[in-house]
Amino acid sequence: MAEALRFFCLDPRKAKRATVERTLSPLGQFRWLKVPPMRVRGYPETRDRAAAAFETATKKPAEGAKAAAKRVLLRLQYNGARALFEANRDAVAVAWNGLNGSRRVYMDGARDAGARTLYFELCPFPGRVTVDPCGVNFQNGLPRDGAFYLDWAKDNGAESWRTVRETIRARTRAIPREETAGDRPLTEPFVFVPLQVPGDSQLRLFGGAFRTVEAVIEAMAEAAKRLPDGWHLRLKEHPTSPVAFGDLIDRLKHPKLVLDNATDTFAQVAASRAVVTVNSSVGLEAMFYEKPVVALGQCFWAIPGIAGYCPTPEALSSALSDPGALSFDPAARAAFLSFLADAYYPMLNRDAADGTLHPDEAAKVTARLHGPDPRGLWACTEALS
Structure with a gap:
């Protein structure tokens, strides 16, 4: 029997939420969070994680009271997210993009708690979506070696x-x-x-x-x-x-x-x-x-x-x-x-008989939640390097 997954998702805009639901609904249940949870008690990594998220924030305030308040907020959110996933290590943290500010500390907190993660982003190919356990854009989990793709193409x-x-x-x-x-x-x-x-x-x-x-x-x-x-x-x-x-x-x-x-x-x-x-x-x-x-x-x-x-x-x-x-x-x-067309970007416009996402496309996502595959994919060494 397939594992019943629980997804704890930071709520994006309406259209993006629909994309997340379309992709993940065949795989498990959702819990939507408007903002990351907060907690005062911290961790050894709290300050560094919040500092990194502050530097990548989309709307980074100039130094002063607003910047100090932003740093405190990010620390509280990191602590809250990590505590949430320490209590729910079987859950999967989901965020759109996840590289900036609050979304970054949310995903960092989940990863540091030992929970699995899924990062969503738009795809340059119509009717598809980016779903990666390691990150998006340059932070994704794809190998940076052409030999990997040539080997994949043999089969x-x-x-x-x-x-x-x-x-x-x-x-x-x-x-x-x-x-x-x-x-x-x-x-x-x-x-x-x-x-x-x-x-x-x-x-x-x-x-x-x-x-x-x-x-x-x-x-x-x-x-x-x-x-x-x-x-x-x-x-x-x-x-x-x-x-x-x-x-x-x-x-x-x-x-x-x-x-x-x-x-x-x-x-x-x-x-x-x-x-x-x-x-x-x-x-x-x-x-x-x-x-x-x-x-x-x-x-x-x-x-x-x-x-x-x-x-x-x-x-x-x-x-x-x-x-x-x-x-x-x-x-x-x-x-x-x-490889990108066949294996990496799930096709959202491919339906199962009941109108949900086709099982073959859903399986692409499921495989990414179980660590490295036989070819070494999804070890997330690229995103962490």
């Missing part, structure tokens, strides 16, 4: 990724503004640079030397000087960005730096010779268009043979001095993308 094939490309769509602009098309044609050789939302946790936590959009644009302007004749960099603002960066790009006044917000994102991906991003999902999606991709920040897909990695402005300039040499290993990338 499972490496062609299913091709069907995913047809489902990928560009995001629509949330804040209407006059769109600017590039003044250089798509037929010229160019490297596409999709910008991210200012303050995005992907930038703040994993951006490295590129933690702001301004830093990315300035590095691109410098790297553009190294491009061969006839090439240019083609930038596009994120469609949900509340800030416009056209003025900054205009001030940099480099003829090889072009802003094109009007052309569809994936039309630009398709026409490009390569894609460079800090760690946007567009980098992953560009792989389905068989383009060389370079990450500037930390991301789980920046694996040798699958994507390049330029962690400094100097490395970026060097790589773009010969953009035609950017490449990837087609076999390793095909295996990696097929």
Whole structure:
């Protein structure tokens, strides 16, 4: 008989709650918590866990009384979460994202109590979701070695990724503004640079030397000087960005730096010779268009043979001095993308006979709650390293 699971879930927004329920309802019962519980009595790890969560908080107050109060709140929440899961070690802690502030101390408290965890996040592929026992984004539990995926493909094939490309769509602009098309044609050789939302946790936590959009644009302007004749960099603002960066790009006044917000994102991906991003999902999606991709920040897909990695402005300039040499290993990338499509991202739009999530998709989640599998997956060594 399958284990009856209990999920203690921090309550996200309505649509996200529905995604969590859709994914986990075939597996057990829910207990929803509006906020993490609190307790005064602490643990040896309390101060360090709260300090780390404070640094990653989405709305981190400036130093002073508000910052002190925030730190105290995070300590109380860590203590409360840990006590909750020490009393319910068989329960599974669930949070959306779980990398920032209160959600982070909640999940840290559960993990330190010896309870299992599940982190949820959006998926770049429609109709699917990210569910990982180790974390999300760069903190997920996937191996960072192309050989793992090639070995997996020997038993499972490496062609299913091709069907995913047809489902990928560009995001629509949330804040209407006059769109600017590039003044250089798509037929010229160019490297596409999709910008991210200012303050995005992907930038703040994993951006490295590129933690702001301004830093990315300035590095691109410098790297553009190294491009061969006839090439240019083609930038596009994120469609949900509340800030416009056209003025900054205009001030940099480099003829090889072009802003094109009007052309569809994936039309630009398709026409490009390569894609460079800090760690946007567009980098992953560009792989389905068989383009060389370079990450500037930390991301789980920046694996040798699958994507390049330029962690400094100097490395970026060097790589773009010969953009035609950017490449990837087609076999390793095909295996990696097929693994994501077939094994990693559960399909929420696949139903069982009674309308609930298909048992095969639910089984993907269940397997992640039982520690390392025969291939060593879900040991969470990547997230903890």
